[in-house]
Amino acid sequence: DFHLTSYVSRHTAAMTLQHNHIPREVISQMLGHADLETTNIYLDSFDNEVINEAAKVL
Numbered sequence: 871d872f873h874l875t876s877y878v879s880r881h882t883a884a885m886t887l888q889h890n891h892i893p894r895e896v897i898s899q900m901l902g903h904a905d906l907e908t909t910n911i912y913l914d915s916f917d918n919e920v921i922n923e924a925a926k927v928l
Contacts, residue, residue: 881912882924888913889925 880901887897898909 882928884909884913885921885924886928889921 884897884901887900888894894909894913895906897913898906901909901912903909903912
């Protein structure tokens with residue numbers, strides 16, 4: 871069972887974009903962040919191993 875929330879879906883989308891080499895500036899705009907620092911904190915909260923494992927699920 872998965873409990874999918876908007877938080878989970880936003881993180882999944884952001885991590886998938888990052889995994890596919892989309893610039894963080896673009897991801898930031900897509901997420902509606904006011905500045906790039908917010909996006910950096912958002913994406914840096916997961917280490918690469920977690921990001922890679924999440925991308926495999928997709």
